[in-house]
Amino acid sequence: MRTVTFSNAEGAKAVNDKFVATWVNRQPGFHNCSTDAEDRIKRNDYECFATKNFCTFFTTPDLDVLHYGSGHQYPPLFLGELKFVLELAAAVCDPRGRYMEDALPEFRALHETHAARHEKDKVRILQATSLPGVKGGDALLSRRHSYAEGMRHLCKVHHDLPAKSEKLNGPVPLSLVFNDYLYENGFEEVMEGDRNREQPRTPGMQ
Amino acid sequence: MTRIALMAGLVLLAAAPQEEPRARKCCDANGPKPWPGYNKGVQWTQPFDAAVKKARDTNKFLMVFHLVGDMDKEGC
Numbered sequence: 001m002r003t004v005t006f007s008n009a010e011g012a013k014a015v016n017d018k019f020v021a022t023w024v025n026r027q028p029g030f031h032n033c034s035t036d037a038e039d040r041i042k043r044n045d046y047e048c049f050a051t052k053n054f055c056t057f058f059t060t061p062d063l064d065v066l067h068y069g070s071g072h073q074y075p076p077l078f079l080g081e082l083k084f085v086l087e088l089a090a091a092v093c094d095p096r097g098r099y100m101e102d103a104l105p106e107f108r109a110l111h112e113t114h115a116a117r118h119e120k121d122k123v124r125i126l127q128a129t130s131l132p133g134v135k136g137g138d139a140l141l142s143r144r145h146s147y148a149e150g151m152r153h154l155c156k157v158h159h160d161l162p163a164k165s166e167k168l169n170g171p172v173p174l175s176l177v178f179n180d181y182l183y184e185n186g187f188e189e190v191m192e193g194d195r196n197r198e199q200p201r202t203p204g205m206q
Numbered sequence: 207m208t209r210i211a212l213m214a215g216l217v218l219l220a221a222a223p224q225e226e227p228r229a230r231k232c233c234d235a236n237g238p239k240p241w242p243g244y245n246k247g248v249q250w251t252q253p254f255d256a257a258v259k260k261a262r263d264t265n266k267f268l269m270v271f272h273l274v275g276d277m278d279k280e281g282c
Contacts, residue, residue: 012247015269021248022257023271057270061261089267097265178272189274 008075014082019058046131046143047074048150050184057174057181058085064099064171065161066092067111069154070183077150084114099171108162115158122151153184245277 006012015021051071058066067085088110092103125147130136134143160182164172251257254270261268271277 006248007246009247015248018267019269020251020257020261020264020266021269021271022251022254023273023277024254025273025276053274055272057268057272059268059270061258061265061268063258063268066267085267095265097261097267174270178270181272 005072005075005078008078011075011079011082014079018082018086046125046134046147047072048077048147049187050150050153051187052183052185053188055181055183057178058082059174060089060093060099060171061097062099062171063174065174065177067161068157068177068181070181071150071153071185073150081154084110101170103171104162104165107165111158111162115155118151118154118158122148122155125151149184153182156182156184250277 006015049071050069053070054072055068055070057068060066066088067081069081073081088107089097091106091110092100094100125131125144128140128144131140131143134140161172164176251260257268257270260266
């Protein structure tokens with residue numbers, strides 16, 4: 001997610017109402033002045049880029065992962081994911097927000113249902129001859145490709161988390177996916193000389 | 207006459223100030239220059255451990271944004 005998504009009033013309110021939000025920087029000192037992607041997100045034009053660069057995790061207070069998405073999404077898409085997380089949490093967590101013991105079937109069913117929605121959305125976008133806010137030609141092709149890639153990524157996450165949960169016979173801890181999350185394209189902003197640096201361990205788990 | 211007007215128009219157009227390139231300087235030696243689109247709205251709890259404690263105390267869920275760059279320095 002890029003920071004401009006968090007400037008959307010509806011999204012910010014949903015986050016503040018239901019979540020405690022925190023951030024972790026894996027590249028201290030990194031800096032980029034470009035706002036091209038931010039400008040596109042602000043235009044609400046189906047911006048979605050499932051890059052390795054960022055990842056947004058949604059967890060229970062005990063750090064069990066409910067859902068995540070890599071890269072950034074324009075606000076309507078992000079809001080949809082937030083709503084899904086809350087729907088999922090209502091089904092698989094107790095009133096204190098803790099993952100319930102027998103929650104796997106419901107966890108899997110809701111993830112699969114949401115994956116099917118993304119699959120339909122992907123097909124719809126790939127068939128679109130125009131998109132609001134997007135000029136035709138190469139811009140349209142590029143946006144369709146990027147958005148479809150984002151939908152593929154979310155589908156994979158929706159299938160991967162229940163599979164991991166089944167293997168573990170319990171919820172998926174954040175430490176398992178924090179540095180090994182799925183992404184759809186490998187774009188990553190890395191400072192010179194840092195590419196081979198050891199990945200940070202999950203915060204709070206050292 | 208039309209030709210002269212057209213040429214005058216072209217000369218004026220060429221002399222008009224050009225739009226600045228899109229790249230803008232978002233920070234300098236003094237730190238970040240505020241940008242209206244940057245991270246407005248979400249209340250962040252830092253550090254991570256404090257956020258986990260707050261989530262446990264309030265029974266809220268956590269949203270953990272794993273990024274490159276410092277949010278509190280507006281990416282600078």
